[in-house]
Amino acid sequence: MTAAASTGKADVVIVGGGAAGLATAIFTARRAPDPRIVVFDAAPKLGAKILVSGGGRCNVTNVRVTPRDFNGGSLNVVRNVLAAFDERRTVEFFRELGVGLHEEDWGKLFPDSNDAHTVLKALINETRRLGVRLLERRRVVSVEPQADGFLIRTRDAGPPSLTSPPTRLDPAAPLDDDGTWIARRVVLATGGQSLPKTGSDGFGYELARRLGHTIVPTTPALVPLILDGDFHIPLSGIAQEVEIRVRVEKDRPVRIVGPLLWTHFGVSGPAVLDASRHWHRAMLDQRPVAVTINLLPGKDLAAAERAFLDRSARQPRIAVATALADFVPARVADAIVNELGIPARVTLANFDRTARRRLLAAILDRPLPVRDSRGYNYAEVTAGGVALNEIDPGTLASRRCPGLSLVGEILDVDGRIGGFNFQWAWSTGFVAAQHLAELTRE
Numbered sequence: 001m002t003a004a005a006s007t008g009k010a011d012v013v014i015v016g017g018g019a020a021g022l023a024t025a026i027f028t029a030r031r032a033p034d035p036r037i038v039v040f041d042a043a044p045k046l047g048a049k050i051l052v053s054g055g056g057r058c059n060v061t062n063v064r065v066t067p068r069d070f071n072g073g074s075l076n077v078v079r080n081v082l083a084a085f086d087e088r089r090t091v092e093f094f095r096e097l098g099v100g101l102h103e104e105d106w107g108k109l110f111p112d113s114n115d116a117h118t119v120l121k122a123l124i125n126e127t128r129r130l131g132v133r134l135l136e137r138r139r140v141v142s143v144e145p146q147a148d149g150f151l152i153r154t155r156d157a158g159p160p161s162l163t164s165p166p167t168r169l170d171p172a173a174p175l176d177d178d179g180t181w182i183a184r185r186v187v188l189a190t191g192g193q194s195l196p197k198t199g200s201d202g203f204g205y206e207l208a209r210r211l212g213h214t215i216v217p218t219t220p221a222l223v224p225l226i227l228d229g230d231f232h233i234p235l236s237g238i239a240q241e242v243e244i245r246v247r248v249e250k251d252r253p254v255r256i257v258g259p260l261l262w263t264h265f266g267v268s269g270p271a272v273l274d275a276s277r278h279w280h281r282a283m284l285d286q287r288p289v290a291v292t293i294n295l296l297p298g299k300d301l302a303a304a305e306r307a308f309l310d311r312s313a314r315q316p317r318i319a320v321a322t323a324l325a326d327f328v329p330a331r332v333a334d335a336i337v338n339e340l341g342i343p344a345r346v347t348l349a350n351f352d353r354t355a356r357r358r359l360l361a362a363i364l365d366r367p368l369p370v371r372d373s374r375g376y377n378y379a380e381v382t383a384g385g386v387a388l389n390e391i392d393p394g395t396l397a398s399r400r401c402p403g404l405s406l407v408g409e410i411l412d413v414d415g416r417i418g419g420f421n422f423q424w425a426w427s428t429g430f431v432a433a434q435h436l437a438e439l440t441r442e
């Protein structure tokens with residue numbers, strides 16, 4: 001099909017103006033002299049995911065990022081990408097944009113303003129300064145390879161939401177054109193399908209598939225888990241440090257230490273979110289999976305028993321639940337004692353070895369009866385995506401479709417909690433941009 005008379009022209013069209021799309025635009029524009037770069041975003045409000053991230057504070061990266069912080073496709077690809085633009089360069093990049101970062105628990109880096117708006121504003125200002133056109137509420141509906149580039153069809157994505165008016169980024173942008181563009185290069189930066197109301201609804205996978213790519217089946221990741229039973233219900237709101245083990249048949253168990261939050265539906269909190277992708281991938285592959293928690297992280301049976309006996313020796317007359325509350329939150333101690341049917345009058349002095357071992361098993365290797373997760377609407381990221389072996393690791397250019405590049409969460413890579421997913425967005429944006437900038441000079 002030929003392009004209409006009013007077709008817009010660009011050197012690079014970036015589909016998706018999230019973290020990865022904006023980073024790609026900035027790094028390409030910085031390297032290539034006067035490139036015509038257009039970013040389309042379908043969402044009514046650009047950068048919605050950046051704004052909700054990190055509880056509205058945006059955990060931009062981590063003080064230490066390694067390939068082991070990621071799951072999905074080849075770790076070698078991840079290693080290459082991170083090596084090209086690591087966490088130190090991220091800190092420097094944001095410092096240049098006027099966004100200082102500070103460290104919090106678990107090495108997480110947040111903006112000094114503690115406000116994700118600072119991060120989004122800095123990225124948008126920089127893209128604007130560099131002359132990049134940001135067109136929001138523009139959904140890309142097809143990308144068709146042509147003799148020397150692509151024909152991109154876009155559609156007005158509808159009226160802005162009443163609750164979130166659009167950021168008018170480029171008042172000069174003609175939103176009433178026929179929506180057809182031609183570009184020499186296209187970058188898919190459409191994200192995954194987590195939190196679809198922010199605009200990342202998974203359609204990017206379809207665009208990639210039509211351009212010849214294989215999509216590794218997707219599942220939610222970094223998502224709270226729904227539990228069977230009612231043990232968790234009275235504990236809603238309690239947070240505690242745990243060790244979670246996910247045992248998938250024939251695999252080495254995955255161990256995750258960190259905070260767990262009991263909720264009315266089950267469990268959440270960083271350790272649970274990290275565990276969730278392993279549970280989901282096992283379910284996807286129809287492999288038996290068991291999730292257990294140790295409420296005394298770092299302690300095995302021998303160490304826990306020693307601690308308990310030591311307590312018994314010092315205060316033999318106290319109730320079991322009282323003693324247990326030294327080790328776990330009091331309401332959790334009560335719930336376990338009730339669950340095991342240990343009468344309130346039982347003290348440490350008359351708590352025999354068999355009963356003690358039963359109690360310790362319920363604390364140290366406690367099955368989590370996972371029924372499901374809360375799904376994409378509550379997931380922070382998507383596991384699965386465009387297969388990494390179809391991407392050149394040095395440039396992030398497609399090996400299936402010349403002129404196409406892919407960045408960010410659309411790829412089959414998902415990071416654990418702690419700023420790693422944004423680091424993936426910045427790093428992939430940087431790597432793709434070096435290549436795009438070379439090409440736009442041709």
Ligand SMILES: Cc1cc2nc3c(=O)[nH]c(=O)nc-3n(C[C@H](O)[C@H](O)[C@H](O)COP(=O)(O)OP(=O)(O)OC[C@H]3O[C@@H](n4cnc5c(N)ncnc54)[C@H](O)[C@@H]3O)c2cc1C
Pocket residue numbers: 015016017018019020021040041042043046047048049050052053054055058059060061138139140141189190191192194195198199200201203204379380381407408409410418419420421422423425
């Ligand atoms: C609640 C929440 C909290 C999070 N907190 C953190 C955190 O603190 N730290 C961290 O590292 N990670 C965090 N993440 C994950 C992180 O936000 C994502 O991994 C990251 O934003 C992915 O960037 P991206 O640019 O690849 O995709 P996205 O940010 O999803 O951006 C993709 C963009 O593409 C647009 N788009 C999609 N399809 C089309 C189309 N057809 N046409 C035009 N535009 C399209 C969408 O509107 C969207 O704006 C969080 C995620 C969520 C949901």
